[in-house]
Amino acid sequence: MTWKNTAEQNAIIEWKGTHLVVNAFAGTGKTTTLVSYAEANPESRMLYLAYNRAVRDEAERRFPYNVECKTSHQLAWARFGKHFRDRLTASLRITDVARKLNTRHWPLARLALSGLNMFLCSADPEPGLIHLPSEDDRHGLDAGKILGAIQILWYEMSRTDSVFPVTHDTYLKMFQLSQPDLSKRWDTILFDEAQDANPVTSAFVLNQPCRVILFGDRYQQIYRFRGADNALNARQLAQADRLWLTASFRFGPEVARVANILLERAGEEKRVAGNGGQDAVVSDLPAGAEHITVLSRTVSGVIGSALTASLMEKKVFWVGGIEGYKTEELEDLYWFSADMPEKMQSPRLSRDYRDFDEYCSIAKATQDVEMNQAIRLLDDFFPLPQKLAIMRRQVVSHEKEAQVTVSTAHRSKGLEWSVVMLSEDFTDITDPLLSQEERQDETNLLYVAVTRARKTLVLNELMRWLSEAGEGDDENDAVMPDDTGEISGTE
Incomplete structure (x- = not known):
């Protein structure tokens, strides 16, 4: 049986322009369409930008020879990440932050760490007041003091001669701030899952002088709580062409x-x-x-x-x-409810709550879904x-x-x-x-x-x-x- 493209898919495959936004509903053959576009333009050197390694690996198996498949961190690693190899850590610990700030004021250390992470995930050129938690969450601390702490941490992170730990988001941020010109290597960028894009990645992709095609489904944007941004609606795309994929082949x-x-x-x-x-x-x-x-x-x-x-x-x-x-956290909650802390694997619950009754009261007062579900599982x-x-x-x-x-x-x-x-x-x-x-x-x-x-x-x-x-x-x-x-x- 020969596969026949829909009219919507053909419009994308045959598109000629500089910026295209494709809104693709679930199961509408997004990757198939991208592959067909690449095959229809064999002379074009393309970069497929994947949102994680698993997607990249699958894309490498499907795309033709003229497409390179990479994650944003992979791009940044070659230029910046490899220089921080010995300092890499999955995430900064609050103790690392307190030690660098030479403070035992844990609220300051926590707020500085939170603000630093907000900055690293943003498109902004430097830390600012916009990256601070809300005033209600600052424990009465002066905004200038928190911002100063964030600036110290960023300075230490970005220095090549420092020993302060570096996260993967650090070298990605440095890559974005370097204003890379990807057009020297590729003439077309295929930006997948753009509705949940990291603002850092969106910033350097949308500033490229080459052709950019963004694919995504605004109704599958589910990581806003992590700071993800819907690049499909970015101001740089006000004049972009817009096409749709609305026919799903996944379901009936x-x-x-x-x-x-x-x-x-x-x-x-x-x-x-x-x-x-x-x-x-x-x-x-x-x-x-x-x-x-x-x-x-x-x-x-x-x-x-x-x-x-x-x-x-x-x-x-x-x-x-x-x-x-x-699952061990749920088991700890059971032992916490039974007042048997010696059997708990982590002291977190004992540290955060006076007893199980307080845990239940807070769960009820805040209507926290995870906490209330956990209590229900105990019963x-x-x-x-x-x-x-x-x-x-x-x-x-x-x-x-x-x-x-x-x-x-x-x-x-x-x-x-x-x-x-x-x-x-x-x-x-x-x-x-x-x-x-x-x-x-x-x-x-x-x-x-x-x-x-x-x-x-x-x-x-x-x-x-x-x-x-x-x-x-x-x-x-x-x-x-x-x-x-x-x-x-x-x-």
Whole structure:
């Protein structure tokens, strides 16, 4: 069977210009289109800029010879990173900061470290007041004193003759500030996942004199809490050409209908078309499914799903590896609740909370989703240490050996499965107390989770209610009833 490009794909492949922004809905053949564009322009020297190493490795297998695939850190390493090899660390410790500042004032050290990280992730040329935490979070410390501390740390980091530790973000920042001219090596830059771009990377990419094509889906922007910026809307692109990919080959019309409900709530007028064949959206897990993937909003939700599956003697695959979900912290919470600190692996809980009652009070007062989920797991899977031991025995390292895959929605981005089930821990996007930014972020995360399904999507209660509410104009004003059937947040 010969693959035939859509009219939308052909418009991109045949495009001639200097700046192009492609908004690509989930599963719309973004990478296939990029590869076709590269093949249609064999004389062009292209750089494909990937957001992580795994994506880069996959791209290297797919792109033709005229495309080099790199991450932004890989670009920066050749020019700056290699000179700091002996000082590299994954992240700065607060003790490193306090020692360099010659202070035992831990709030100052913490605020300086936070501000430094904000600066390193920004597009700004030097540390400034804009990188400081809000006034409420400064513990009464003078802004000038905090900024001075940040400037000292940056000076020490950027010196080649210093012994102060350097992070990977340090040499990337130095690369951006050097105003590199990538056009000396490449005439076209393919900037993937631009909706969640690091502002540092966006800054040097968008200032290139060569052709730049940005691909992304604004509704898959889910890392704003890390400082990610939507480069698709950058001011430098005001005059850029804009094209769309709206036909999804991942799923069919049923999953597309659910995705479109979320797109409408997000204010999008365009709709994704489900061209991936027959699919189904159901409320209950279909009998006889050989493999299912359960996606959760929280880490605690993932652990709960894994516990449930493991206690049913199912083999479980954890996306990213079980070690990334810090199950030992949940076990520590159990021993903390039992007032047995000697069995805890870390003193963090004892240091941060007077006792378990205070932990529960803070969880309730702040409505912290992770904390409340963790408390619920202690009740649902008592005694937890024994249940966690069973769970760990059911872990498999290869997904093909698993009957159940578990992941957070964040980690699921870029992946897909035949059968996807949504956990009940996703944030209620109809909650009137959410800020506009929070509502957008949580809607995006639901959209990412929903669009991981190829053949069957099992809805949670929230998505069932939104689906039944329909796609009418009044839907965006609707509020989901609480457990009593009452409408929450209204008079």
